[in-house]
Amino acid sequence: MRSSAPSAAASKADIRRLSNAERSAYFARREAAKVLRCVLQGDARRRAVGSVKSLVYSPSVRNKRATFALVCQTLKHLPIIKQILEDADIVNSKWKRKEDLLFIVTYDVLFGQAKQSIGDAEKFLIHHKIKLQSALEQLLSRKKANGIDELTAIYQTGDAPKPRYVRVNTLKLDIGYAMLELDKLTKVQKDGLLPDLLILPAGTDLHDHPLVLNGSVFMQGKASCMVAAALRPEPGWAVLDACSAPGNKTVHLAALMRDEGEIIACELNEQRVNRLEDTIRLSGASNIHVVHGDFLNLTPSVHPYNKVQAILLDPSCSGSGTSAERLDHLLPSYTAADGTEIARLNKLAAFQKKALTHALSFPSVERVVYSTCSVHQIENEDVVQSILPLAASLGFRLEAPFPQWSHRGLPVFEGAEKLLRTDPLEDREGFFIALFVKEHVDRHGGIAPAFSTRKTNRRVSGSTKKRFVTGTKLSGSSNHADQLKSLRVI
Secondary structure (H helix, E strand, C coil), rough: CCCCCCCCCCCCCHCCCCCHHHHHHHHHHHHHHHHHHHHHHHHHHCCCCCCHHHHCCCCCCHHHHHHHHHHHHHHHHHHHHHHHHHHCCCCCHHHHHCCHHHEEEEEEHHHCCCCCCCCCHHHHHHHHHCCCCCHHHHHHHHCCCHHHHHHHHHHHHHHHCCCCCEEEEECCCCCCHHHEEEHCCCCCCCCCCCEEEEEECCCCCCCHHHHCCCCCCCCCCHHHHHEECCCCHCCCCEEEEECCCHHHHHHHHHCCCCCEEEEEEECHHHHHHHHHHHHHHHHHCCCCCEEEECCCCCCCCCHHHHCCCEEEECCCCHHHHHCCCCCHHHHHHHCCCCCHHHHHHHHHHHHHHHHHHHHHCCCCCCEEEEECCCHHHHHHHHHHHHHHHHHHHCCCECCCCCCCCECCCCEEECCCHHHCCCCCCCCCCCCCCEEEEECCCCCCCCCCCCCCCCCCEEECCCCCEEEECCEEEEEHCCCCHHHHCCCCCC
16 A cells, blocks of 8 residues: 655644754755756756765855765665565655755665655655565565665666875966875875876765865866866966856966966856856956857957967767766766667757857967767767868867876768877777967067957847956965965855
8 A cells, every 4th residue: 555645744832842863864865856857857857967075065055075975876776775665565646756866865864874764755765665675575586685785786887996186276276285285195296297186096085175175276177177278378368168167277377377367157058157257256266257258259350359478168968978977877877778879969069060060160269179078970070071172271280298198089081180088998088189389470569468458248249148257366475385275265
């Protein structure tokens, strides 16, 4: 016999009676359920709003560590949880409308720490805990698994550990100081390729570390950091980041330029614009102008775009190279093969070609980086190859970024060895970078700053809106203790 529908949420009086730990766990389960709902809905539509990490570590989530753990563990056990709920036969149609919370609490009741009966879902599932445990035992027997770890391994597709990479935000903190502070927590070493990148042991949790909270360091993968570094923007240049949210590459550009010159950060999605602006404020950068609009609608021949000297184009892609980092391998669609994926890749590639064509049309541009976090040839080498005749007619050639890097482009056309790939297995993520450089650049006379004012909400071409966002910098104190004291959470 199935249970009745949920009644009312836990009362404020009930919640007040909980211990601090129980109250924190209660709210973490609710926050985790909201994130899980967003992730599963995006996965079902194949249009994710963001990765699990980006959703959990948004400002709206308060108990980030507990929420992140609950979402990851629930996703990891989701096939098992669904099977148990089906076998126990306790969920009616009304409860199915709250299945995200049901999944979270089921995990916590069976495998986690949920013991109190405050909250509808907790009361409902604890009441049926014997049925759930019986269904779990039967599932273990059917799958011939000796325990939950073995059962999880049967269902799970795999999770490759990788080091924790941390990029030092040199606008706020010296690399040496960052190493000294992080060394108090764990072993730290410098990356051999990127001077502002540090390597920490896999699994190092820095989400609550003061240097992360105040923007002195950014948790950013190595391949992601290679993108801005490949563009090599010079201090004083006018640079355009075409698809800039969430903004890690944008603020990396600002650091590489020592906060000199101008960066136009273009983003179409309103929600992602807000995230971008938060990242900029956190970084302390003061030379970034946010343009809320479509990069394809920018007119290259008009001010300020006719002064742009370098463009970073990191357009929407399949994200297939970061599935492990994004935790996509935990999602229901990860192993599902259907014909819609090919159509989706073709649609993405068409947009990517259009965006790269547009980037090469800016009259003063000298360097263009095209990058994806995809492993698919159709989004990488095929896009570049289709653009090569146009690029050559405009005076561009391919140049090899990081020539010492061993993984290069797939050999599908002459010159593909100048493209760069990172290997999903060896490097733990699959990125692609192509660098276009204009030959015979005339540098005489210099180029004027792209923006002469710093007003917000000014109108630019079309319906695009521009905002100027400034961050908060540290004082220029040479004393290490003083400098660390001046760090603050934004």
